[in-house]
Amino acid sequence: MVKTHNALVEVDGVLMITLSLTAGAIYLVRNPLDVVVSCTHHLGQPTDDIITLMETRGFQSPATAYQVPEHHSDWSTHVESWTAHPHPTLHVVRYEDMSRRPGPTFRAISAFLGLKPPGERLGRAMRHSSFRSLRAGGPHRLCRAHPVAEPLLPCRQDRWLAGGAGQCSGAPRGGASPGPNEPLRLLAFRLQRYA
Secondary structure (H helix, E strand, C coil): CCCCCCCCECCCCCCCHHHHHHHCCEEEECCCHHHHHHHHHHCCCCHHHHHHHCCCCCCCCCCCCCCCCEECCCCCHHHHHHCCCCEEEEEEECCHHHHHHHHHHHHHHHCCCCCCCCCCCCCCHHHHHHHHHHHCCCHHHHHHHHHHHHCCCCHHHHHHHHHCCCCEEEEEEECCCCCHHHHHHHHHHCCCCCC
């Protein structure tokens, strides 16, 4: 299993992900206004900087000692790259549905993966993977469970766990700039295609 933030695009003649060689992919699409708030907390960056990154076509995160670069591009291109052409090995999930409609959403994910867990087991898995449950385990619970990930999450995990699903619900807050913000309005407009 691989987790990636790559867009489903070609960069310098190389496909970032080849669906024909992929057993299955689950793509999570999230309200861009919530992404702004989440990234602001997770990365500790100003809201306007996150919005600029999300509007930068061709944006790529830099390589680090622990992570390869990822080609994100702008939010709209990223989402369109994964959702414009349905594929049998691709399952698209709205992030917000995981908290608003967890049962049907996780049953659909399980079915896509060819799993048929009993209802009680699926319910337990959903409870244990909630932000509330992760927070209860302390700020470095994931790092203790998976020591190889520790260098990736030294101080950011506590910010990530502070948020969660529905933290913004489509309205800017928590550090959003006062007054009109054209990039934020553009993101909200583009979201209408995926709502």
